[in-house]
Amino acid sequence: MIDTHCHLTDPQFHSDLDKVLERARAAGLTKIVNAGYDLATSRTAVEQHRTHEWLLPAVGIHPNEAAAETIKDLNQVEEILKNEKIYAVGETGLDYYRDFAPQDAQKDLFIQHIRLARKYGLPLLIHTRNSVDDAIGVLKDEKFYRGVFHCFSGTQDQARQIINLGFYLGFGGVLTFSKQTREVFRVLPWERILLETDAPFLPPQGHRGQRNEPAYIAETMRAAGQLLNRSSEALEKIFDRNASELFAI
DSSP, rough: EEEEOTTTGGGGGGGTHHHHHHHHHHHOEEEEEOSSHHHHHHHHHHHHHHTTTTTTEEOOOGGGGGGTTTHHHHHHHHHHHSSSSOOOOEEEEEOOOOOOOOOHHHHHHHHHHHHHHHHHHOOOEEEEEEEEHHHHHHHHTOOOEEEEEEOOOOHHHHHHHHHHHEEEEEEEEGGTHHHHHHHHOOOOOOTEEEEEETTTSOGGGGTTOOOOOOGHHHHHHHHHHHTTSSSSHHHHHHHEEEEHHEEEE
């Protein structure tokens, strides 16, 4: 099983990462796409990969970090891309839910990530919150169509647009409790679905209010099986094949 979006770089895992990884292995995880969200966590993702090869590093700067000094940090992110084996660019995108960064600055930062992804032949890990339509617009303007809209929470119409452009949609713990997300999930083509945890954030129903971790992806997989009326084992093969194709695993 592959967790296609996780943040083991987050400080919440500093004290017990080895135990977290043991539980992930016991739950059947074979690969984890381990995403940075700023320069420091991007570097940590690379370091963790050196120790644990099955943790696949992604590097980027979250849209909430958009500020003048971010440009310097993005130059350092590109140095990582030049010199290390990286599996995706991100986490990047647009976040209009919290007023942490001006929308124009977020778009500029997103565009720079898109251009890095094109330059280095990598997919994007795309974050959207109250911003799906604008993100689609930026990607169309840039004519870049490789990546995943992670933790997707948009509408069926938005999902169709995204899939028609060639992107994947990522689903995590929210699938176990959100009626809207479940309704969208049911009608999607299976070959465009990825599963993720976004740990330590957004745990599934049985762990809400707690720290999320990769092992809990098994609960999201069970929910997916119930929604699609297929066995977890059958869906795991499909979703892992999707992840392997996108991230060239």
